[in-house]
Amino acid sequence: MSRPPQPQHPLPGRAAAGPRPDGALPTTPTGAPTGADREPAAPLTEQDGTAGQVRLADHLVPLAAVRHDPGRFTRLLARARAETGHAECLCRTPALKLVIRSRSGRYHLARWPGEGDQHTPECPFHQAAANLSGRGGYTAGALTETTDGTTIRLATPLQLTGTRAAPALTTPARTTSGTARTMSLLGLLHWLWEQAQLNLWHPTWRRSWSTCHTRLTHQAADCTVNGHDLTTRLYVVPPYRPDNADANTTLFTTFTDQLSRIGRHQQRGLILGEIKDITPTKYGSRLTLRHHRGALFASTPLLDKTRRSYRAALSTTTLSTPHATAATSTTAAGSTQPRRIGLFLVERTPNNYLAVADMAAMLTNYRWIPADSSHEVAMADHLITAGRSFTKPLRYDGADAVFPDFVLTDTPAPVYVEVYGVLGRADYDERKRAKQEHYRDAGTAVIEWNVTDPLPEVKLRSAAPRRPPTR
Numbered sequence: 001m002s003r004p005p006q007p008q009h010p011l012p013g014r015a016a017a018g019p020r021p022d023g024a025l026p027t028t029p030t031g032a033p034t035g036a037d038r039e040p041a042a043p044l045t046e047q048d049g050t051a052g053q054v055r056l057a058d059h060l061v062p063l064a065a066v067r068h069d070p071g072r073f074t075r076l077l078a079r080a081r082a083e084t085g086h087a088e089c090l091c092r093t094p095a096l097k098l099v100i101r102s103r104s105g106r107y108h109l110a111r112w113p114g115e116g117d118q119h120t121p122e123c124p125f126h127q128a129a130a131n132l133s134g135r136g137g138y139t140a141g142a143l144t145e146t147t148d149g150t151t152i153r154l155a156t157p158l159q160l161t162g163t164r165a166a167p168a169l170t171t172p173a174r175t176t177s178g179t180a181r182t183m184s185l186l187g188l189l190h191w192l193w194e195q196a197q198l199n200l201w202h203p204t205w206r207r208s209w210s211t212c213h214t215r216l217t218h219q220a221a222d223c224t225v226n227g228h229d230l231t232t233r234l235y236v237v238p239p240y241r242p243d244n245a246d247a248n249t250t251l252f253t254t255f256t257d258q259l260s261r262i263g264r265h266q267q268r269g270l271i272l273g274e275i276k277d278i279t280p281t282k283y284g285s286r287l288t289l290r291h292h293r294g295a296l297f298a299s300t301p302l303l304d305k306t307r308r309s310y311r312a313a314l315s316t317t318t319l320s321t322p323h324a325t326a327a328t329s330t331t332a333a334g335s336t337q338p339r340r341i342g343l344f345l346v347e348r349t350p351n352n353y354l355a356v357a358d359m360a361a362m363l364t365n366y367r368w369i370p371a372d373s374s375h376e377v378a379m380a381d382h383l384i385t386a387g388r389s390f391t392k393p394l395r396y397d398g399a400d401a402v403f404p405d406f407v408l409t410d411t412p413a414p415v416y417v418e419v420y421g422v423l424g425r426a427d428y429d430e431r432k433r434a435k436q437e438h439y440r441d442a443g444t445a446v447i448e449w450n451v452t453d454p455l456p457e458v459k460l461r462s463a464a465p466r467r468p469p470t471r
């Protein structure tokens with residue numbers, strides 16, 4: 001049972017003076033982040049995102065500008081690294097340290113390990129508190145964040161040696177206390193989503209697959225998985241546009257070219273994208289992804305097992321029956337269709353097909369906010385329609401961990417949102433009672449929704465929106 005977080009600082013209001021437009025980083029034709037626009041739109045605090053500034057050596061500069069085009073600040077970043085060893089984020093007072101990393105001769109800023117929850121929810125360096133994330137359920141060997149980046153030990157190998165057959169679906173090994181020694185594909189998917197802040201929402205943000213792609217590739221850049229650079233082993237499907245189709249094809253070919261047998265080693269790769277369709281074939285199933293031309297192939301036993309593990313995401317009824325709720329009726333047409341995100345471990349067959357060796361799936365709402373059920377999709381839609389700021393805790397491999405379904409972050413103290421979607425099951429009712437008692441004892445404000453009732457009122461009552469802390 002998780003303890004409710006204690007606010008360490010005043011929480012910023014929903015009308016913060018310039019939260020970033022959730023992922024407006026420019027991209028190359030292939031979708032990779034770049035610093036192409038020399039002049040970020042002005043004023044930075046409104047148009048370009050981050051309200052905050054960062055301190056580089058003795059200079060204060062807009063964080064958005066440094067993130068969009070670090071090349072403009074090379075001299076200052078180098079000086080700060082040499083003189084103080086770090087930069088500072090001014091979203092809070094006192095300022096918070098930031099890592100200055102150098103990759104291929106280019107500098108960029110990153111959150112200081114273990115301090116992500118101290119940044120404001122609108123800050124690009126914010127990370128959910130440890131008690132609102134499954135991130136803490138790993139040994140240091142499975143997940144390590146240092147000032148140099150993140151190293152992850154995946155439960156399933158990215159390289160097979162000799163003629164050994166690929167292992168079946170793998171789950172993390174655990175210590176006697178239940179801490180995971182390795183990370184599953186779902187854990188990696190949750191890590192990427194949380195690092196990219198795609199489990200957060202603010203009413204002024206806009207989010208498209210292009211946003212998701214930019215942020216996910218950005219996060220992968222500082223990560224090593226099983227000794228491999230994640231950037232080379234992970235293909236995040238780029239957003240399709242007619243003018244970047246050829247570049248996407250080249251990028252994908254580069255990715256698949258490495259998935260061949262080199263000597264005794266069979267290389268494997270990871271593909272992350274939104275599942276468009278799963279259709280049966282003579283030998284198994286064919287999976288297609290949005291924005292992507294090719295297909296992946298999964299055996300029937302693997303897909304059956306995956307469907308059992310990821311019922312909410314892969315149930316055929318989840319996607320065909322959008323909720324008939326107030327939220328869905330007031331949202332833009334078509335926007336309430338849930339999405340299924342897949343992370344696939346793939347191997348190239350001798351016939352040049354891509355075979356799925358393992359996969360994880362995640363249900364999200366139309367803005368890519370993760371949800372554990374179609375009811376949670378409806379609630380996420382409802383909160384967005386109501387103009388709320390919120391976060392969705394992700395459990396990673398902590399199957400038994402207890403987290404609230406959503407946490408509202410635009411109130412002085414966090415408010416939990418619980419969706420009770422199972423009726424008439426004794427064990428569920430028992431857990432629900434224990435949760436309610438815990439929240440009552442802790443004095444945590446909770447909005448509850450029993451799904452047989454209409455969706456609750458969730459609009460912020462305060463007439464005067466809270467302002468962000470003065471900087």
Ligand SMILES: [Zn+2]
Pocket residue numbers: 052089090091092096119120123124125126
């Ligand atoms: Zn910050």
